[in-house]
Amino acid sequence: MLFSSEPLAPLVRKLLNIHPLSPEDRAAVLSLPSIVRQLEHGQYIVREGDVPTHSCLVVSGFAIRHKIMGDGARQIVNVHVAGDMVDLQNSLLKVADHNVQTLTAMEAAFIPRAAILDIAFSRPAVGKALWLETLVEGSIAREWIANVGRRNSLTRVAHLLCEFAYRLDAVGIGKQCNYELPMTQEQIADTVGLTPVHVNRTLKSLDAAGLTTRSRRSVVINDLARLAEVGDFRSIYLHLPQESLAA
Amino acid sequence: MLFSSEPLAPLVRKLLNIHPLSPEDRAAVLSLPSIVRQLEHGQYIVREGDVPTHSCLVVSGFAIRHKIMGDGARQIVNVHVAGDMVDLQNSLLKVADHNVQTLTAMEAAFIPRAAILDIAFSRPAVGKALWLETLVEGSIAREWIANVGRRNSLTRVAHLLCEFAYRLDAVGIGKQCNYELPMTQEQIADTVGLTPVHVNRTLKSLDAAGLTTRSRRSVVINDLARLAEVGDFRSIYLHLPQESLAA
DNA sequence: TCGATCGGAAAACCTATGTTATTTTCCTCG
DNA sequence: CGAGGAAAATAACATAGGTTTTCCGATCGA
Incomplete structure (x- = not known):
């Protein structure tokens, strides 16, 4: 050890x-x-x-x-x-x-x-x-309620990918547009309230739209602004300090 | 005033x-x-x-x-x-x-x-x-994520009604099995991630099953234990003191 | 007391997402 | 290096819940 x-x-x-x-x-x-x-x-x-x-x-x-x-x-x-x-x-x-x-x-x-x-x-x-x-954790939880409750699958998954981009960048793991996400599609499904099958469809369609490029567990976001648009993502709820990533 | x-x-x-x-x-x-x-x-x-x-x-x-x-x-x-x-x-x-x-x-x-x-x-x-x-608020938020993300409409609405039964009772507004809930079906829909139309169907079916009796804004729960069963509701996440309502 | 308005109810139809397989890819371990 | 097993992809089909519309009743302001 x-x-x-x-x-x-x-x-x-x-x-x-x-x-x-x-x-x-x-x-x-x-x-x-x-x-x-x-x-x-x-x-x-x-x-x-x-x-x-x-x-x-x-x-x-x-x-x-x-x-x-x-x-x-x-x-x-x-x-x-x-x-x-x-x-x-x-x-x-x-x-x-x-x-x-x-x-x-x-x-x-x-x-x-x-x-x-x-x-x-x-x-x-x-x-x-x-x-x-x-309190920040509570804020994230509220955003997740909204994500799961009121957004369609594409938006929902895109939102999650954006959230990780910001959070991982904030702690210095990976960069905003390129990070490792050690989750299976089944686990993503369970966080986003969908089925693994549908998460697969959705991820594929994000890739097809040129928004992301995935391979294995690595996520490359080709255009964060556009993905944020699709994912209805605004980072305020993460309450990150200003320095990390311009919004 | x-x-x-x-x-x-x-x-x-x-x-x-x-x-x-x-x-x-x-x-x-x-x-x-x-x-x-x-x-x-x-x-x-x-x-x-x-x-x-x-x-x-x-x-x-x-x-x-x-x-x-x-x-x-x-x-x-x-x-x-x-x-x-x-x-x-x-x-x-x-x-x-x-x-x-x-x-x-x-x-x-x-x-x-x-x-x-x-x-x-x-x-x-x-x-x-x-x-x-x-922290309790955070705990409730997490339960809501699960409610909206992983439960079907009937369970979801039943769960919400149970939550109110406990929370309102805990602060002395109404009794566990009979309280006033000043929410329209549209508002319930927006809390539970459904459509007003479907909330209407769902409430009706709870009534039809004899679990609740609604009229206007008042909710009567005929059998809390059974509603909790249907609503997959366990009150721990509310972190209420023991005295209020036996689980 | 009367209309205007809002919320509830109900019906008919539609679609996003779920289900259930089956196949393929890619690690891991022997 | 090759076999076994987990994830990922794909396909065909099913349904819970959404959408749109219409109607009705009850509250409320004038």
Whole structure:
């Protein structure tokens, strides 16, 4: 196993994207107690009904949150990338109401709930940044409701691809117009509320329209402005700092 | 105009539902600076793009949050009832990424952002309760993604009716099995990602199945357990305290 | 009290997306 | 290097839910 020397660096980076932190605040975040673990592809981090004692930071790799419906259908409600706190909610809410699972091999830092609460209230800037992170997540969730509820398949998928372009770029994984997306079409279907078959049709038609060029897991966006148009995508809801990508 | 003598009482009640507060904390919340206003039905509280200076508490009445798509379609992403902070997000996020509009005549208390931030960090219990409220909202949003993304129309609508049964009961408006829901079928359609026509069919079929009895804006749930079954509804995601309604 | 208006109901028809196969491609592992 | 297995592609067919329209009843303002 290989451990990062500074496992919490992605968290600092993420929080700084959201809210300014003094050098002391940054140092305090970096020195939060944490246990770093290498997780395998497909492993569960949280299961519905769990009462977690730790929150989990994605140091590298991808994770998804999902819910399983009574009839067995799955809905992915979030995709997490490096720097995301995968279950801040669980720092405060007692019972997990959904599952978190790795999408790839993943390096994770587990931080005790108590430590998170401590720093949140002893260092207001950190607390504000953490709170903001949860608010941004809420904002993304609202956009997903709209995406799934009111957009047709083409728009829906294009929107998702745009979102990833911005989010991955913001954390320095891939570039806005060329990134690796480690999701199968079935997983895309489950995040976008469609069928794998129809996701296939839709991706193909985006390619055919010259908007994207896919091969395996890599996505190349030929014209982000045009894809954003097709995907009815405006980035405000991501609440990214101005510097990253001109809108 | 008629002003409540204790306009912020519903907020205290709501926060207590989420997290215990000392008498001093409660008093501090009650004495937050606020401006109470009577709003008319249909009035906008926040518009996308606004940079709000105040957060708004629903003292009485209903409000909705919604997003408008590029093609003009609307998706309602939240319905707010008495005690809800309608735009806590706006206390921290700079630009509103959605609209908030009253659904009925509404009594609202506007609290300056700064006052909210102050109390959140000077009184950890209050801060924790507020943070928790935003987390619960996130949890509801995730459930809505799943509802809209992966459930058929009957299940979807039944689920929404169950959610209201619990939420309205929790704040003491109506009883779990009999409440007033001031939404038109068009508005229900926009929250559930369907067409008004199809919502009509669906509501009718719930009635026909003997699960509900509607008349005007009032909803009577004849058998909550059975409706919950049909609606694939489990209340955990609402994170209500145990006392309210046995699951 | 009367019309105007809005929401609900209902009918007929249509299409985007789902379903169920089958085939092909491309990794992975032995 | 070759076999096995997962994803991706494709095809043919099915349906849940959308669209459009018309009508009716109830509220509300004058």
